[in-house]
Amino acid sequence: MAKILVTGGAGFIGSNFVRRLLRDTDHDVVNVDALTYAGNLENLSDVEGDGRYSFHKADIAEFASIEPVLRETRPDSIVHFAAESHVDRSVHDASAFVRTNVVGTQILLDVARMHDVGRFVHVSTDEVYGSLGSSGRFTETSPIQPNSPYSASKAGSDFLVRAAHHTHGMDCCITRCSNNYGPYQFPEKLIPLMISNALAGQPLPVYGDGKNVRDWIHVEDHCRAVQLVLENGVAGEVYNIGGNSERENLHVVRKLLELTGQSEDLIRFVKDRPGHDRRYAIDGAKIERELGFVPEWTFEDGMAATVDWYREHGAWVDRVKSGAYRSYYETQYGRLD
Ligand code: NAD
Ligand code: TDX
16 A cells, blocks of 8 residues: 555546546545646545545645645655646646646656655656657657647656656656546547537537547546556656547547537637647557556547536536636637637
8 A cells, every 4th residue: 555646636637547546546645736727626526535535735836835745645656647738728828837837847856856755657748749740650769849838848847857867866757648538528628628519509619620630548548557657667767658549630529429419510610729730649569568558448439438428417517617718718719600
């Protein structure tokens, strides 16, 4: 039994990971989250009473906020999910991305070293590799060529984690995963946004020609891979994690319209995202060979299960979409008729 501190545990992937650790291990789990617009404790309401779980509201970018949490809880390991995570928001204003993703990661590394934390798993993204043409896949040795303020800030955090291992001998691993989908994803990202709009009979905004490609992975597969890296990864190594499910955006949107029983007339082609990366695809050979990870969800089963989840959690979606989400939506999309 160990004590695992999870940052960003009130967000989409972090909350799925916290639930997984409590369900499948005997570890104690300390969830640290600043509860930004993307952090929602309702995502973990089912584990609130668990004696092995605790929540601490703290900001990783403020030493005086995060340091006391580690001093008090003394975790054995950290799994670092906390980040500003949405590319479109980083196009509007990158400052929070630099603050949390870059400065926050360095402060967290400093505090972890100060309190002799062992393994530090840094959860990163395939977007740090930039964009692919019509062929090829990202390997762990692909050049780091981030194109958006979001991915540049994640690449910066990856380099700081690499440096902490190289300079201070910290026990760090980095994971770089492709696009996640599944329960509790905030409806600013493609799949939950399209599902919630389709269920409400509202227009579906597709950027550009809709032919950009992402490699979709179910969040449960991603969380299982991160757990394998936490348990068996080699210090200083990077592990790519992919879903073996490359799909064009338009294919994804059409599939979701089919699953929600809505017409393709709801599709609206809107102005493209500035600097929009064309294609991401992960070569997952290293994590398969070294840690035995292969994704289990097929794209088709995962999409159907996710549509069912959003259908059954209408109240969660309504609460999440109220308030600040509305003004973001208007800034990003204006009126879609
Ligand atoms: P999310 O936006 O749903 O959650 C991020 C969480 O971090 C929120 O709970 C938020 O409150 C918290 N947070 C933000 N700033 C903080 C701060 N300063 N201090 C403490 N907590 C703070 O994001 P997500 O989609 O769950 O992504 C989690 C991680 O996985 C991120 O690091 C992201 O870069 C990475 N990732 C995401 C995907 C994806 O498809 N969503 C793919 C690959 C990697
Ligand atoms: O309204 C939309 N219309 C649209 O066409 C939105 C929100 C997205 N898109 C397109 C842009 C992308 O090609 O869909 C694709 C996926 O977009 P996002 O869901 O915003 O994801 P992406 O930009 O690919 O980044 C995601 O994957 C990697 C996550 O948000 C990151 O946190 C992760 O690191």
